[in-house]
Amino acid sequence: MAGKAKAMGKKAGNRLKPVRTDPLESVGFVSKGDHNLLLDHKLQQEYFDKIVERYLSFCAHYDKDLDAAMASLPTGPSSDATRNPPISSRPATTTKGPNAPSPGPSAATELSNLLLALRKLREAVISSDSRTPVDFSQRVYVFSVRVAILAQHPPSYVPSLHYLIDTLHRSSYPLPESELREFITYLILDYACREDNMIAAFELRAHARRRYEFQSKTVDRLLSALLQDNWFVFWKVRNGVDSYMRNVINWAGDRVRRQALKAVGSAYINVEASWVLEGCTGENGWTWERLVETEKIGWEKEGEKIIIKRPKRKPEKKLDPITESAKP
Structure with a gap:
């Protein structure tokens, strides 16, 4: 009996799968x-x-x-995924079948x-x-x-x-010049685009110029565009940089798009749809339906025209029944 129990215990132990721990x-x-x-x-x-x-x-x-x-x-008030990680650890796909990818986070x-x-x-x-x-x-x-x-x-x-900039960049062990310029650029753009703090952005640029001889035409053009509400230059700069800079600049994208639409709405009666979709959003992928849904626009689209406001018709003058001329 003891041998049988021992064998059964061994089989039960073999069925227990080892716990896999994530090395991270x-x-x-x-x-x-x-x-x-x-x-x-x-x-x-x-x-x-x-x-x-x-x-x-x-x-x-x-x-x-x-x-x-x-x-x-996930995004929230702090956008802090390290303090608010995704709740679900379900696989990214639930597709079944012989060719389905293996499950994972x-x-x-x-x-x-x-x-x-x-x-x-x-x-x-x-x-x-x-x-x-x-x-x-x-x-x-x-x-x-x-x-x-x-x-x-x-x-x-x-x-x-x-x-990285204030502590790890040391005179005895400096960062390569290209990397130092790269990371200063990110920080200036973050002040200007995400925090909407133009004073901090200009102060950091001035400090970096004095201390590190920092120069960047891209930063100069973008700060100028934001300061002057020049959405045309903003989108041109944004579309001409690498993915790292673009991701930081994108924090200002919604703000610039709305400012552009506001300016167009106050200056025009009607405009070409393509001009609004590309010029105000800075991208080719926007549709009129998406723009209306995102920005809650009350404008109307007729063919390739966007009708921003319709001119009011003047009331028709009534004719005098005796003279059949318009009354004054």
Whole structure:
């Protein structure tokens, strides 16, 4: 009996599947008391390599529509997915059949996990500053900024930009000139486009010019366009930059589009539909139905014309029944 029970226990044990743990979740936050792993530089490097590998896998998995995957994080009053990660961890697809892709986390969940992992690593790098090589810290923060900008996640990229420029860029170990200019640009554009704080943007540009000899025609043109409500130049600049800068500039997109529509509405009676759809939105993909739905416009479309306002008809003058002439 004992042998039979032992055999049954062995079979039951074999049926228990090992618990799979996500390597990115195997460590905690230093700020929450987890001092066991990420304060060692060798383990920091290994953890960073895992993050990079997962990010590359994420990009490969969603290569057909990477922009949508990168924009999948939930938004809220703080837009902070590291404090408010996606609730659902269901697979991104529920398609069944022999050719269905293997189940996995949704794009939003995976992206949130990557941002959380980068935050853990950044905390560890700061806590072990005296023992962590500066070049490694710089690489972590450079990568973190770029991923967070593509994910449109300011709580990750704004503090990282400040720390990278103000602390990790040192006279003894400076960032490459091209990277320093890149990250100063992001911070200036974030002030101007997301925070709508033109004073802070101009002050940072002036400070960067004095301290770092910073120059950027793109930044100059964009700040000027925002200051003058010149939506034509704004969209031209926005459409001519790379995806990182475009993602930061996009924070001002709704504001500029609405300002453009307001200006058109006050200046014209009717306009060409194509001019409104492309000139005011800065993109080719907008339809009239989408614009009406988004901006709650009360204008009417007749053929290829947009009727903004219809001129009021003058009341007809009544004829005098005796003279059959118009009464004065």
